[in-house]
Amino acid sequence: MDFKQIEKKWQEKWVKEKTFNAIDFHPTKPKYYVLYEFCNVSGHLHMGHLKGTVPSDALARYKRFKGYNVLFPIGGDAFGLPAENAAIKTGIDPHDFVAQGMKTITSELNKIGLSFDWDRTICTSDPEYYKWTQWIFLQLFNHGKAYKEKAKVNFCPKCQTVLSNEDSQGGKCDRCGSDVVQEERQSWFLKMREYGDKLLQNVDRIQMAENLKEAQRNWIGRSEGTEISFDIYDESGKKLDKLDIYTTCVETVYGITFVALAPELKLIDKLKGSIKNWPEVETYRKQAALRSEFDRMSDQKDKTGCKLEGLYVINPANGRKVDIYIADFVLAGYATGAVMAVPSHDQRDYEFAQKFNIPLVQVIEGDTSTRAVEKGEYIPKNSKLMNSAEFSGMPAQEARVKIAEALIKAGVARKKVNYKMTDWAFNRQRYWGEPFPIVICPHCGEVGLSEKDLPLILPEVKDYLPNKNGDSPLSKATEWVNCKCPKCGRDAKRETDTMPNWAGSSWYWLRYTDPHNSEKLADFEKLKYWGSVDCYTGGTEHITRHVLYAFFWQNFLYEIGAVPTRDPFIRKMGSGLILTSEGKKMSKSSANGVSPIEVIEKYGADVTRMHLHFLGGYEDNTPLTYDGIKGITSFVDKVWSLQDMIKGDGVSKEHSFELASLNKKAGEDYENLKLNTAISAMMIFVKKIKEDGFITKEELRQFLIFLNPLAPHITSEMYERVFGGNIADESWPEYDEKDLVKAEVELAIQVSSKIITRLNVPTSASNDEILALAKADEKVAAALSGKTIVKEIVVPGRIVNIIAK
């Protein structure tokens, strides 16, 4: 068998004949939408692609056999740093780099034998595509969901650009791994935090592994609590201002012994005149500003801070005076940037209080002599309150509700929900991205372009390097930058930052439904027809980034009536990692990454597909070795040899059970992306055929269909040789339920839960008949002699257990 020639033949045929093109509004077939995360066009095919694409390809092929109109598209994610860095390094125009990259990656993907609809291929840096990315931004802007503001943002000094929180996880730049710093900058934000609850509902509805859902919920970080207002006074008792503080532990409000503010809080500047030790405060604030938020978070042990002399607040619960500190353990970006400190019941406050000799007031029972008794301890125990006026003696869980009610009734507090997730910092000071459809007018401020002026084409520049002063390279394209204000017509300038690389990927699954539409991002009826993605596969590293962005944009587009549903995806399967044989993560670029193309050339695509997925489940991390590949190679050889064993037609009585079982098992496994057990089932079937020495024509036809989603090339070739025509035109065979049942089954017979013997009994036998047969057996009779039967259990097809004393 010349697998190279066979694979090439079929891959070319599928593309040329458009075998797997999806049909809009198919008159009879139901739709099924399978999506694999589109590829970055800057690189080559890597093992991760093979791990991720093959099960979705198998699912797509299976669903087509089952009579579905399957949409299984692919495209390229092209904007962003890889193309731009290549441009800077080699001088190649990013447009050319991307065009070449698309060709490379698609031709490499094709070598795996994937059944894509190539006519729907899109590329995010294509103006026909990014026109609609800009259009969506414009809608966000027009609906008040995008705003520009001077704020502290994450900034990567090496990439010279602003980053979102999602791109700065762990304080490292997602692209280059440099430490991210916090800088005050004019930045674009999308109001993602406003969508917190809606995103959580998307998380609840999607079918996805629990650990991934938890990661998303964690990232969104919703908490319910109480916001309490504290009045601020100076030494003379004059009320100066009000301080809002958010807490999730309102039951500890009587234990407040100080409050702490984030050093960068603007309120501190307002109070400057009344702060007696201003120089000291100022020094501390400068120190804190020098440390990035990530530095501050990483050294949790060492608490620093500075008292605001001459000021105090009144605890509205008990009227007590409370000192004010600024401390860098308090984060400006979360809630109000101020905490009510209860050292007895919060470990951070406890450590701070120790360092600054602040007294403790214990308000909930427990041992606070060496550490705080925290929520996690007193809530499950429901410990009683103390030192809390009329709430003393009340269990903590009840006090939580009652104290909040009392403060709300008194008008000093309200219920509040907070999120850790922040608004999405949406601008980058880089060249290779979508230009904002925004004009900055000295008179009108930020003005959106008219929809008819889209796409706003990214201008050609010679110098792709970011400016040292932090401006985007586009600022140098003066002819492009200078324009007229669409509102007042006077001189204005375009926004010169570009969108982040996540912009184009936040809606691309919608475009596949109608990729060439020049009037709309996609026709509404087509969006309705294709609906949510039925099964979305791809890496887990995008769970707290791309997938959340996808939820966000889809919700927004739904609300403005551009798409028919709030859920982009019905099911999301997170692909496991390919590990080296030592169990280390295999990286795309480094030396331990093996090119799948080499493996495919050596063993063939069918063998490579099956080998990789025989190693483990879709969501498992699999260490890659070639030790076992021999088993797959010899399996494929055996399959090939089946064409020399054909005898008769129809389904033989020798094989009807095995064929029906395989039918059922393979179908379930494809549906669940469990290729490893599907392969195992195929092997068991072939083993049986080899034993019997024959296969009928009909059995072979069915078997080829069952195996086709795993090994599309060899099965297509064999089908054509034996039956003529294309196996892709076949449909999944039906099986008769009664073929799943053998005439006889072997049952394990237990006496008092211990296996005594095994008996073959007719499947049709009733429980009583089975018991009678069992008791008639010599060994069973011996085991039962002299004992009284207490209980008899028959599990049909499995086991008989006779309990005797």
Place this chain on the structure above:
RNA sequence: GCGAGUGUGGCGGAAUGGCAGACGCACAGGACUUAAAAUCCUGAGAGGGCAACUUCGUGAGGGUUCGAGUCCCUCCACUCGCACCA
């Protein structure tokens, strides 16, 4: 620290509460061969026994059940996510 997930032979891994270790690799023995490779057949969780057989076995300990890898509780280990989030 918090949360989630996972622990099964020499290895990758199977098992709707019902015969643990499917399938494959590696291993051992045999057939074919001058020989090797390839191929085919056979064996095999561990311990004991010539044998029929028997004891122990799914991270550890307890529990529920006629029956637990699977369900419940406690603990341990590993992986991932978040991490001074008030």
